[in-house]
Amino acid sequence: MALLFIAPDRNPDPWKEAFDKVDSNLDLFFWPAIDQHKKINFIVCWNHPARLLDRFPNLQAVASLGAGVDHILADECLPDHVQICRTLTPRLIQEMVDYVRTSLLMHQRNITFYLQQKRQARWKHRKNRIASDLEVGVMGLGTIGRKVALELGNEGYNVRGWSRSSKQIKKVSTFAGNKEKASFLEGLDALICLLPLTSETRGILDLEVFKQLKNDAILINIARGSHLVEEDLVYALDKGLLEWAMLDVFQKEPLPDHHSFWNRPEIVITPHIAGITPPEEAAEVIIENYKRAISGMDLKYTVQRDKGY
Numbered sequence: 001m002a003l004l005f006i007a008p009d010r011n012p013d014p015w016k017e018a019f020d021k022v023d024s025n026l027d028l029f030f031w032p033a034i035d036q037h038k039k040i041n042f043i044v045c046w047n048h049p050a051r052l053l054d055r056f057p058n059l060q061a062v063a064s065l066g067a068g069v070d071h072i073l074a075d076e077c078l079p080d081h082v083q084i085c086r087t088l089t090p091r092l093i094q095e096m097v098d099y100v101r102t103s104l105l106m107h108q109r110n111i112t113f114y115l116q117q118k119r120q121a122r123w124k125h126r127k128n129r130i131a132s133d134l135e136v137g138v139m140g141l142g143t144i145g146r147k148v149a150l151e152l153g154n155e156g157y158n159v160r161g162w163s164r165s166s167k168q169i170k171k172v173s174t175f176a177g178n179k180e181k182a183s184f185l186e187g188l189d190a191l192i193c194l195l196p197l198t199s200e201t202r203g204i205l206d207l208e209v210f211k212q213l214k215n216d217a218i219l220i221n222i223a224r225g226s227h228l229v230e231e232d233l234v235y236a237l238d239k240g241l242l243e244w245a246m247l248d249v250f251q252k253e254p255l256p257d258h259h260s261f262w263n264r265p266e267i268v269i270t271p272h273i274a275g276i277t278p279p280e281e282a283a284e285v286i287i288e289n290y291k292r293a294i295s296g297m298d299l300k301y302t303v304q305r306d307k308g309y
């Protein structure tokens with residue numbers, strides 16, 4: 001019985017150290033250094049190579065090295081019986097909350113406006129906003145969205161949250177399903193996307209959505225690049241339907257050199273760093289799920305394949 005780590009673009013050293021600290025007796029392999037595929041019961045992966053996951057005859061579960069599982073669900077080689085789970089840690093969730101808070105503060109204090117103004121050597125004041133001036137909407141009230149909504153509510157923002165099933169969250173006005181989507185969006189100052197990428201949510205951030213927000217609203221997308229219809233964002237910015245956008249995720253990552261987003265001062269780009277999975281905390285979650293899988297127990301942060309998240 002063994003665990004296999006597959007993350008070709010990650011430095012394996014901090015992961016080796018973190019796994020060793022949690023359990024030095026663990027039977028652990030780092031792809032591609034694996035001799036017998038039949039030893040592997042559990043795989044943890046990020047950006048794994050294609051045509052690989054069906055080569056392990058005793059595979060019981062696959063964990064994502066992060067919160068998203070769209071890369072695993074898109075893999076046609078994954079056998080039907082294999083369970084899927086995610087890896088979430090307190091630090092990653094707090095980093096996501098901090099990213100949203102930073103973006104909102106930038107909006108409140110007009111930072112992108114002043115950065116543009118500096119390039120033109122202009123000295124013009126704009127009105128400051130405080131938290132209670134803003135209506136903010138969180139799309140997706142799962143592990144991360146719920147925490148974001150809760151913290152923003154505690155900080156004095158007027159918070160709305162939208163999910164598939166109805167929820168009750170303190171200091172948050174909640175909306176559910178497509179029937180309540182328009183009421184959720186109407187007149188928002190900031191729209192924050194924290195949805196999983198599924199067939200229902202792909203391309204959800206489109207012109208129809210932007211038209212329902214306030215004209216000086218901002219978009220914060222820290223979920224997945226394919227939630228956004230990129231040409232609709234450019235059009236909405238050109239038409240003054242949105243003031244600016246804070247984007248951490250893109251349809252193609254790294255964002256290609258020639259991409260038009262690079263030249264738009266109203267689009268702030270960060271390289272998929274809103275929340276980073278920390279090896280020290282993640283190793284504990286992964287090893288716990290590995291032990292649960294080989295003992296036939298339910299996994300933590302399990303994913304329902306039919307729902308896509």
Ligand code: NDP
Nearest residue numbers: 067068140141142143144163164165194195196223274275
């Ligand atoms: P969860 O799976 O925990 O939560 C998903 C939420 O979205 C649930 O509230 C769910 O509703 C809601 N939802 C799903 N489909 C729909 C739909 N069709 N209509 C309305 N609501 C819907 O996700 P997480 O909170 O863990 O992650 C959120 C996103 O953040 C993911 O896309 C993830 O990949 C991304 N992420 C990005 C990072 C970064 O660094 N940029 C880091 C970590 C995560 P219900 O509760 O009713 O099921």
